[in-house]
Amino acid sequence: SEKRVVTWYDQTIEAMGGDSLENMADLERQACMFEHVCLGGTQDYPPEFKALWKVKEPRCKTIVDAITNGSESIIYESWREDMEAQFGCPEPTESTNATSYSGSWGSSGDDTQSYPVVGLQESFENSNDTIQFPA
DSSP states (O other): OHHHHHHHHHHHHHHTTSOOHHHHHHHHHHHHHHHHHHBSOOOOOOHHHHHHHTOOOOHHHHHHHHHHTTSSOOOOTTHHHHHHHHHOOSBOOGGGTTTTOOSOOOSSSSSOOOOOOOOOOSOOTTOSSSOOOOO
């Protein structure tokens, strides 16, 4: 529900030291990675959609790809634990080994794991730039 998202946001932004552009960018990375590992994966747009609308890919896909290839990282180390405490992990993405992963997704080399990007699926009914947190 919206209240749980607001509660997560307020608690996380406070734990990160307050509202700043850097923290807002990190919250976006956290939300995108949560979608990727716990909400069934981050989906790309179908080729027809890309051609019609002249777009490349959803913003979260760009962010997830950057995190998984090591060019970006999540600063807030307990992001996953905090998000799962608030929302659970209702649709773990099998290819990410989501049930055993804990810790931050960083570029430090400590506990950093590389996961393949989930491939396209036949249905894109929920493929947009809005992450749907569980109710």
